Amino acid sequence: MEKFRTNKWSILSAVLIGTVMGPIDGSVTNIAMPQLAKIFNTDITTISWVAMTYLLMLSSLMLTFGRLGDMIGYKKLYQYGLITFSATSAILSMSNNIYMLIIVRAFQAIGAGMLMSMAPAIITATFPATERGKALGFNAMPVSIGLAIGPTLGGFLLTYLGWRSIFYINIPIGIIGFIWAQAVVPDNKGVPEKFDPAGALSAFLFLAGLLLFISKGGTWGWTSSASIISIAIFVTFFIIFIIIENKLEFPMLDLSLFKIRTFTFGNISTLINFMAQFTMTFLTPFLLQQMGFSTDMAGIIMTSFPLIMFVSAPLSGILSDKYGAQILSTIGALISAVALFSMSTLNLHSSMFSIMWRLGLFGIGNGLFQAPNNSSVMGSVSKNRLGIASAFLATMRNAGMVLGIAAGSAIFTNRKIFYETLSISKTNAFMFGLRDAYIVASIFSIISALTSLVRNNINIKNIIERDEK
Structure with a gap:
């Protein structure tokens, strides 16, 4: 097992397992949206929040996870991501109403954020500069595979196994990925610096406000109250974020x-x-x-x-x-x-x-x-x-x-x-x-x-x- 820990290609293979989960899940879930709308008897606006909540949480928390990875170690946070993504996938398969589906998707995005933010960091820390491009190029392959097979896989699962099965597929991938990462990815101690909770919160709020305005502004109306509130949240907390980060010894x-x-x-x-x-x-x-x-x-x-x-x-x-x-x-x-x-x-x-x-x-x-x-x-x-x-x-x-x-x-x-x-x-x-x-x-x-x-x-x-x- 120690031999595997020093093999950079074994480490890359462990990262690729986690990398493929997000693209497959995203493309499979997107193809299932019309059927989910019928099953939960809801309209297209409501069902769109299944994807929107996931994207907002994923994008808004990414910086926080990046900072935590530098502090507690990339392997540890990567494995937390695998556990979170797999566990929430199991819970999603048990959803009995649209609101449960939307809320749990937000928690699933937390796991996805840990995986996405840690994968390139692990690869870069593992491979020498002369092979870094090659390794990151290989890391793009499972994304392409996930995007390519996702729609076909989703159609098959929906037709023959039912909508709950689109979330089942994440569970074995996550378990295998966790075990393999535990076996081959070396531990890194991280840096002994303080976490910046105020910076993390302000970053989450300004990113969420901006992305919400961009994605929903056209639907709400660019000058509507909801759009104005979203852009105000973005501007306010972006300024607060910059002020905080400039003052701290260990900024996020x-x-x-x-x-x-x-x-x-x-x-x-x-x-x-x-x-x-x-x-x-x-x-x-x-x-x-x-x-x-x-x-x-x-x-x-x-x-x-x-x-x-x-x-x-x-x-x-x-x-x-x-x-x-x-x-x-x-x-x-x-x-x-x-x-x-x-x-x-x-x-x-x-x-x-x-x-x-x-x-x-x-x-x-x-x-x-x-x-x-x-x-x-x-x-x-x-x-x-x-x-x-x-x-x-x-x-x-x-x-x-x-x-x-x-x-x-x-x-x-x-x-x-x-x-x-x-x-x-x-x-x-x-x-x-x-x-x-x-x-x-x-x-x-x-x-x-x-x-x-x-x-x-x-x-x-x-x-x-x-x-x-």
Whole structure:
């Protein structure tokens, strides 16, 4: 067993087990939403809170978990995440009303947050700088697998085993992951620093306020009382957070990290990249529906993106260990921009292949961007700040997801309404609105390429020397 503890690939395999749980659970649960709405006799607005509560809790607590990981040890918090995610999955399967489902999903997000914030930290602490990109590239593979098989698996479980089974599948994965992590992941003591509860609370409130405003503002009305209260909570507690963090000896988020050019611009690039990605993934199913594809066929078409990324992400990680992140991530973002612009040229008569190669090209670009970018961000900080760096990177990803869905929805809806005022058919207005949204997503990717280009290109030798100190 001691041999396994020193084997970095065994440690990576333990992390991959936890990494695959979130994507599978998310994609399976999303496909089950219509059926859950019928089972619990509720409307689409209420059932949407099953996903929204999960996302809000996950994103708002990520920084707290990152800081706790640096303090108590990455392995310990990672295992807490596996236990929490598995236990709440069991409780979710016993839900007898929609409110229980929503509340327990919030607690499940706590487990997911621990897993997501600790996985890159464990990998970065385990692998040398010369193999970090490769390892983080492999870590992207289970995400692609989860996103690819989730819809099909969810459909099978719902059809043959019932809705409760979509939560059962997490339990054996979590148990296996906990046992394997206990066996192979080494303990790390963490840093003997005080926890910052005021900073954690203010961070949770400002992130929750911001994400709630972005995701629900369009539904509530951007100037409604609920939207104004949400944005007021964001502004107030963001200011309080900055004041607190500047005063404390041991802040929850070390603001000096933002003086590191690679860390700052790598995170900005992540945020904008995920805005582009989720604008595309949110809108494309509507395009496929408009083109007449069945739900099953649309699911097959959409897997083109994660399946290609499954291959491109580890390859780009290997290349980044040799050539660095700056050029690779920039090229990846530009390829994504080209793919998104090409999506804007589709029409109702486009073939399935013409859609799939565009999604595949986007998968190449995204895979080329993410692993090198993540490696450069994680490699830019000292080892005692890997937890918070990993958590902040995950927070930028989740914020990008929410912003991308909100931006894509708003652009498509507003442009569609505009084109309808020009007295053209609703079908053409739909396609023109979609075209404009894809073009804006392409612009997001171009901006991501620019922010990626201006980062410092990390010198691998300097990182090795720093880590050995």
